[in-house]
Every structure is written in C-alpha cells, then in structure tokens.
Amino acid sequence: MPRAALFITCFNDTLFPGVGRSTVALLERLGVDVDFPEAQTCCGQMHSNSGYQLEAVPLARRFVRVFAAAEAIVCPSASCAGMVREAYPRLASFAGDDELAREAAEIIPRVYELTEYLVDVLGVDDVGASFPHRVTYHPTCHSLRALHVGDRPLRLLRAVRGIDLVELPEARECCGFGGTFAVKNADTSIAMLSDKLRHVLDTRAEVCTAADASCLMHIGGALRRGRSGTRTAHLAEILAAQE
Amino acid sequence: MRPDRGSPPDHAARPPRQHAGGKDGFPAAAAAALQDSQLRHNLGKATTTIRAKRAQAVAEVPDWEQLRAAGAAIKAATMASLPEQLERLEASVTRAGGIVHWARDGAEAAAVVAEVARRHGTNEVIKVKSLATDEIDLNDRLDADGIHAIETDLAELINQLAGDWSSHILVPAIHRNRAEIRRLFERTIAAGRTLSDAPEALTEAARLHLREKFLSVPVAVSGANFAMADTGTVAVFESEGNGRMCTTLPRALVTVMGIEKVIPEWRDMEVFAQLLPRSSTAERLNPYTSFWTGVKSSHPPDGPQEFHLVLLDNGRTRVLADEVGRQALHCIRCSACLNVCPVYSRVGGQAYGSIYPGPIGAILTPQLRGLDQAPTLPWASSLCGACFEACPVRIDIPTVLVHLRGRVVREVGSERSEKAAMEGVARVFASQRRYEAAQKLARLGRGPLNKLGTVAPGVSSWTKMRDLPEVPTQTFREWWRSRPPSTAATGPEPPGGETLS
Numbered sequence: 001m002p003r004a005a006l007f008i009t010c011f012n013d014t015l016f017p018g019v020g021r022s023t024v025a026l027l028e029r030l031g032v033d034v035d036f037p038e039a040q041t042c043c044g045q046m047h048s049n050s051g052y053q054l055e056a057v058p059l060a061r062r063f064v065r066v067f068a069a070a071e072a073i074v075c076p077s078a079s080c081a082g083m084v085r086e087a088y089p090r091l092a093s094f095a096g097d098d099e100l101a102r103e104a105a106e107i108i109p110r111v112y113e114l115t116e117y118l119v120d121v122l123g124v125d126d127v128g129a130s131f132p133h134r135v136t137y138h139p140t141c142h143s144l145r146a147l148h149v150g151d152r153p154l155r156l157l158r159a160v161r162g163i164d165l166v167e168l169p170e171a172r173e174c175c176g177f178g179g180t181f182a183v184k185n186a187d188t189s190i191a192m193l194s195d196k197l198r199h200v201l202d203t204r205a206e207v208c209t210a211a212d213a214s215c216l217m218h219i220g221g222a223l224r225r226g227r228s229g230t231r232t233a234h235l236a237e238i239l240a241a242q243e
Numbered sequence: 244m245r246p247d248r249g250s251p252p253d254h255a256a257r258p259p260r261q262h263a264g265g266k267d268g269f270p271a272a273a274a275a276a277l278q279d280s281q282l283r284h285n286l287g288k289a290t291t292t293i294r295a296k297r298a299q300a301v302a303e304v305p306d307w308e309q310l311r312a313a314g315a316a317i318k319a320a321t322m323a324s325l326p327e328q329l330e331r332l333e334a335s336v337t338r339a340g341g342i343v344h345w346a347r348d349g350a351e352a353a354a355v356v357a358e359v360a361r362r363h364g365t366n367e368v369i370k371v372k373s374l375a376t377d378e379i380d381l382n383d384r385l386d387a388d389g390i391h392a393i394e395t396d397l398a399e400l401i402n403q404l405a406g407d408w409s410s411h412i413l414v415p416a417i418h419r420n421r422a423e424i425r426r427l428f429e430r431t432i433a434a435g436r437t438l439s440d441a442p443e444a445l446t447e448a449a450r451l452h453l454r455e456k457f458l459s460v461p462v463a464v465s466g467a468n469f470a471m472a473d474t475g476t477v478a479v480f481e482s483e484g485n486g487r488m489c490t491t492l493p494r495a496l497v498t499v500m501g502i503e504k505v506i507p508e509w510r511d512m513e514v515f516a517q518l519l520p521r522s523s524t525a526e527r528l529n530p531y532t533s534f535w536t537g538v539k540s541s542h543p544p545d546g547p548q549e550f551h552l553v554l555l556d557n558g559r560t561r562v563l564a565d566e567v568g569r570q571a572l573h574c575i576r577c578s579a580c581l582n583v584c585p586v587y588s589r590v591g592g593q594a595y596g597s598i599y600p601g602p603i604g605a606i607l608t609p610q611l612r613g614l615d616q617a618p619t620l621p622w623a624s625s626l627c628g629a630c631f632e633a634c635p636v637r638i639d640i641p642t643v644l645v646h647l648r649g650r651v652v653r654e655v656g657s658e659r660s661e662k663a664a665m666e667g668v669a670r671v672f673a674s675q676r677r678y679e680a681a682q683k684l685a686r687l688g689r690g691p692l693n694k695l696g697t698v699a700p701g702v703s704s705w706t707k708m709r710d711l712p713e714v715p716t717q718t719f720r721e722w723w724r725s726r727p728p729s730t731a732a733t734g735p736e737p738p739g740g741e742t743l744s
Contacts, residue, residue: 008719008720014692014714014718016712017715017718017721017722018715019719020722021719021722036720036723038720038724039675041674042672048645049626050648050652050665051621051645051648051650051652051653052652052669054653055665055666055669056669058669058673062673090642141625141626141627144628145627145631145632173585174629176585178624178625178627179626181622181624181626183704184270184622185622185623186707187277188274188277188586188623190707190708191277191589191590192589192625193708217709217712221705221708225708225710
C-alpha cells in the first residue's frame with residue numbers, strides 16, 4: 001500500500017480545509033495510506049517571496065525535519081510544492097546552511113504536487129470521479145512554469161464522469177494574484193484579474209478550477225463579488241467528487 | 244513649426260521621467276497608466292502580436308534550448324572573467340586603429356562624444372538607437388554642451404519629436420499608434436503636408452527628413468549589441484538600415500557600450516545571431532547586422548576614418564559584485580520578457596521610470612542605480628515566470644526579483660507595520676502550538692494571521708474588487724483529529740460541502 005504524507009499548506013489548513021478533506025478522500029479511495037504530520041505549519045513561501053528570507057530559513061529547516069521520514073510528500077498546491085523544490089536549495093545557500101541544503105536535497109525528489117503524484121506515482125488518469133458540471137481549468141503559473149505539470153491536470157479532468165470541460169482562452173496568462181503582489185500592486189493585479197475573469201466568463205463554465213487555492217481565492221473572490229454565477233473549486237475537490 | 248527639412252526639428256521638451264524611487268514608485272505610476280485606455284489598447288495589440296510571432300519563430304529551431312543554454316554559458320563565463328575580456332577587447336580595437344576610452348559614468352562618456360564633435364566642427368551628431376546612451380541621458384548632456392543629437396531610428400525619432408520617453412527596449416514608441424504618429428509628423432518633420440496612416444507614408448516622411456542628415460553630419464554615435472574581444476569587432480543589430488548609414492557615412496563614429504556587452508570570441512556570434520533576432524522581432528534573419536573592426540585603411544577612404552569605443556561602467560561593476568543579481572548583466576536586450584510579461588503588457592514601459600522597463604528593468608534598474616533609488620521595482624511582478632521561460636539567455640528573473648526583494652528589505656528597509664506583521668507570523672509558524680492558537684484567533688477575526696491583512700496597503704486593496712473568504716469554523720487539522728480512527732481503514736468519506744468560493 002503506497003504511503004503519503006499530506007503537506008496541506010497553512011493556507012488550505014486555515015482557509016480552505018475542504019481542499020484537504022477532498023485530497024484525503026481522493027487518495028484513500030485510490031488506496032493510499034495517508035498520514036498528516038501535525039507538526040507542519042508553513043513552508044515559508046510568503047516570507048521568502050516578500051523579501052523576508054531571514055524569517056523563511058527557520059521555516060524551511062522545520063519543514064525538512066517534519067517530513068524527513070515520509071515516503072512521499074503530497075501537496076494540493078503547486079506554488080507551495082514549488083517553493084520546497086525550487087527555493088529551498090537557494091534559501092540554504094543564502095543562509096550558508098549546508099545541513100539544510102543536504103536535508104532539502106534529500107526530500108525534494110519525494111515532494112509531489114497532487115496531480116504529479118496521481119499520474120506519475122499512482123499511474124492513474126481516471127480517479128473514479130463524477131462531476132456533472134461545465135468546468136474550465138486555469139493552469140496556475142507555478143504549476144505551469146515552476147513544476148512543469150504539463151497536461152496532467154487536464155488528463156485527470158478529462159476522465160471525470162459527466163464533466164463538460166471547456167478550454168480557457170489565454171489560459172497560460174497569470175491571473176494577477178502573486179501573493180503580496182495582489183496588495184502591493186493592487187491596481188495592476190486587478191487589471192490582470194479583469195482579463196482572467198473575462199476569459200473565465202466567456203467559457204460559460206459553472207466552475208473554474210486550478211491547482212492552487214490561493215489563485216482561486218483571488219479569482220473566486222471577484223467572481224463572487226460580481227455575482228457572476230460561476231464558482232471556483234480546487235482540482236482535488238472535483239477529483240474527489242462522486243456526484 | 245518649421246516646414247524646412249534641413250534644420251533640426253523643434254522637438255518638444257520632455258516632461259520629467261516617472262520616478263522609480265520612493266515608496267509610491269511603481270505602484271502609483273502603474274495605477275495611472277492602467278487608466279489610459281488608448282495605451283492599454285495600443286500595448287495589448289502590439290504585445291499580443293509579437294508574442295505569437297516570437298513563439299512561432301522560436302518553435303522552428305530544433306535546438307533552441309541548447310542555444311539558450313549556450314548563450315547563458317557564454318555570458319556567465321564572460322562575467323567571471325570580465326576584466327580580462329575587456330583588456331583583450333581594448334588591445335584588439337587599438338590594434339585595428341580604434342581608440343578606446345573608459346568611462347565610469349554618463350558624464351565621462353558624454354565628454355568623449357562632445358570632444359569628438361567639437362574636433363570635427365559640428366554641433367550635430369546622428370545616432371543609432373542605443374540603450375546605453377539613453378541610460379546616461381546622452382542627448383540631454385550633449386544639449387547642455389550645445390550639441391544636438393539626432394535620433395535616426397524611427398521610434399526614437401517619434402519620441403524625440405513628441406518630447407516623450409521610451410516605453411519599450413526595442414519598440415520605444417510601442418505606446419503610440421499610427422494615427423498619433425501621423426498627427427505628430429504633420430506638426431513637425433512634415434509640417435504643411437498631409438500624410439496618411441499608412442506605414443509607407445509615415446516612414447517616407449521620416450526618410451526624407453533623415454536622409455540629408457546621414458549625408459551631411461560628420462559624427463555618429465552608436466551603441467553595441469556585442470563586441471568581440473579576440474578580433475575587436477563591434478556588432479549592431481537593427482531593422483531599419485539607419486544604423487548601417489550611421490556606421491558607414493560619417494567621418495567619425497563613437498560607440499558607447501556597456502562593459503557587459505563584450506563576448507570572448509568571434510565564433511560566439513553564432514549563438515547570439517540566432518538567439519537575438521528570433522527573440523526580439525521574431526525574425527529568422529536580422530535585417531541589418533553591421534560589423535566593424537577599427538577603421539579601414541583603404542584608398543579612397545571607406546567608412547569612418549576615426550573610431551572611438553567608450554567602455555561604460557555606470558554601476559555595472561556594482562551589479563557584478565552580487566553573485567545572484569549579476570545575471571541581469573547577461574541581457575542581450577531582445578525585449579522578449581517585456582512582450583510576454585502580464586504586468587508590462589498592461590502598464591507599459593514608462594511606469595518603470597527607466598530606459599529598461601519590464602521584467603529585465605525590474606532587476607536591472609535597482610541594481611544599476613542603487614536599491615534605494617528604485618525600491619519598488621523588484622515587486623513589479625507577480626513572479627509568474629513567463630519572462631524566464633522566454634529569455635534567450637535563461638536569466639532567472641523571478642529568482643533575481645525575490646533576491647532583490649530581500650536585499651531591499653534588509654538594506655533599504657520596509658514599512659514598520661509590514662515588518663512587524665511578517666516577524667510576528669514567522670514566530671507563529673515556528674511553533675505548532677502558537678500556529679494552532681493563531682488559527683483559532685483568526686476564526687474570531689483576531690490575532691497575527693489576521694494582521695497579515697494589514698500588510699500595506701492592506702486588506703482594503705484586496706476588497707476593492709474581491710470578496711474575502713470567510714474563515715471556516717473548522718481547520719483541516721481539527722477535522723483530521725476528529726475523524727473516527729476507523730475511517731481510513733473502512734474507506735473514504737465524502738468530501739466536505741464547501742467549495743472555494
């Protein structure tokens with residue numbers, strides 16, 4: 001039986017626990033023995049990307065120790081998985097911390113974004129989900145350009161029973177979230193969001209999905225504000241659904 | 244306005260450049276630009292077109308990724324031996340009859356140009372489009388010395404006539420459309436004539452104006468795309484032929500070149516001559532590529548009889564000292580990163596307050612001028628990574644942006660409220676107990692996780708357009724603990740009801 005440690009992310013843990021519950025339901029349905037190391041807190045992405053590398057280093061040290069023993073570390077967030085895989089080696093070199101560099105190098109090959117784990121490790125495209133709704137998929141920047149997940153999310157979505165999957169125009173363009181970018185450059189972020197919303201609404205989808213709850217909070221917050229009738233759902237929520 | 248084409252046109256005085264310094268810097272300039280519907284339309288159209296063309300031009304090259312890697316490797320090796328490469332270049336240029344000058348800053352570089360112009364008895368110089376000379380405000384410096392610099396690149400001419408700043412590395416008037424340019428020309432170089440919006444009519448007006456200058460002005464100023472240390476050959480890549488005119492017709496040529504433009508060997512051009520045109524203009528072959536090596540000793544004389552190469556530092560050695568940031572010096576000025584950038588393509592180039600806009604500008608300007616002079620620029624990006632993906636020499640712009648954000652926070656400082664919130668949250672995340680307590684407080688709308696919303700300018704800018712999610716009544720970890728121990732063994736339970744919106 002494959003074993004996986006869930007790296008939930010502080011963001012999902014606190015604000016979007018449904019993403020975590022769906023991830024657990026999905027993995028267990030596929031026969032994975034899921035563990036949740038409760039000592040995990042935050043990977044340090046917000047600090048690192050906002051210029052507070054000094055504050056991020058202890059969080060990285062904590063993370064590599066909490067997950068050191070895990071067979072596989074599965075994360076329903078492309079940007080947090082990307083943080084560990086891409087930025088931890090750089091943080092270690094910034095801090096001149098050889099031990100962190102070694103520990104990070106050791107766990108990085110075992111860190112998977114959820115769709116990578118499903119397709120590459122479990123070897124499934126069809127996860128047995130059923131979701132009879134019109135859905136459009138927004139490939140988040142970190143899933144596309146940091147993790148290079150490619151078409152894995154789309155392969156998984158195409159196999160969902162009853163789904164009406166519609167292509168999102170200009171899908172590869174950033175939605176404008178970017179963490180603190182959304183508040184520090186609020187006007188530019190809103191301009192990018194406006195275009196993303198237009199494309200989402202053009203698809204006439206009921207649901208916009210993605211691999212990151214943070215981008216979806218940004219897109220969904222505006223869809224809700226505009227009473228658009230389109231909602232957001234994390235990939236894990238669709239893949240776990242059996243409607 | 245003067246109808247005659249012979250004398251320099253009255254070009255409008257430029258307004259002060261947008262200021263990249265100060266805490267309002269980029270966000271405020273961007274906010275203003277975003278409301279300009281004409282700008283948004285012009286830019287959106289232009290960047291979308293060039294983006295699609297570039298993608299196609301790049302896809303045709305089977306070994307594009309190897310070329311990128313080679314370009315990155317040559318540049319990294321050059322930076323690691325820059326003093327040696329520059330001395331080799333100086334020796335080769337001197338051997339070929341050129342004169343090499345070393346300029347610490349814009350004032351020293353401008354003094355060389357002014358001296359050459361004076362010696363040739365002219366108060367006019369013609370210019371090839373050059374970023375290095377724009378970086379040091381060469382035209383304004385020469386003006387102060389009574390020398391008029393005439394831009395011969397079409398877009399540079401448009402900006403000069405309009406009294407406007409460049410908004411793009413390669414297409415400096417990208418923020419203008421043809422109708423705006425026609426009205427400008429009818430007011431200036433084609434006064435008294437009626438033009439059409441057709442590209443042929445607009446370029447014809449510019450050609451009539453410029454041709455006489457090419458034939459009569461004795462001194463030209465250029466930049467350099469590359470300079471080869473082994474042969475002393477300088478290269479300029481351009482599309483209009485104005486550069487070819489400037490580098491061949493006048494008696495004297497002064498090239499002002501950033502010191503990072505040196506490449507070790509002539510054969511390295513093989514890599515860059517493939518990378519640059521496809522990345523910049525989506526062309527398979529660059530229209531006008533000029534190479535020259537010192538001066539020609541042929542009889543009768545052919546080409547400039549006097550060649551000066553000004554090696555400009557202007558902050559570059561400071562950039563070189565930063566091991567992470569120095570890759571900004573690898574840039575070959577193709578502007579692919581601008582065209583693919585979701586921020587640039589909406590706010591345009593002028594908001595960056597520098598001749599180097601877009602993602603490359605966001606990492607180059609603060610390093611060249613000093614972080615305190617442009618502290619907001621490293622945040623002018625959502626870190627989407629489109630720039631890194633497009634860069635022909637693989638400059639990891641997102642990584643450098645994050646690195647520079649850290650340097651700004653540590654060396655220049657950040658808002659006190661932001662720093663306090665970040666430090667507070669870091670302490671919370673350092674302990675499972677404090678983290679779980681903070682989650683409970685957040686549910687009540689209190690505590691350090693909620694304070695994150697006060698990160699300047701804070702939650703009000705979020706709710707301008709978006710609803711905030713409600714903090715759920717149960718965290719994921721609370722749910723995990725509440726699961727009956729048998730759940731995992733007996734099978735799945737249905738996912739929770741709430742979705743993200």
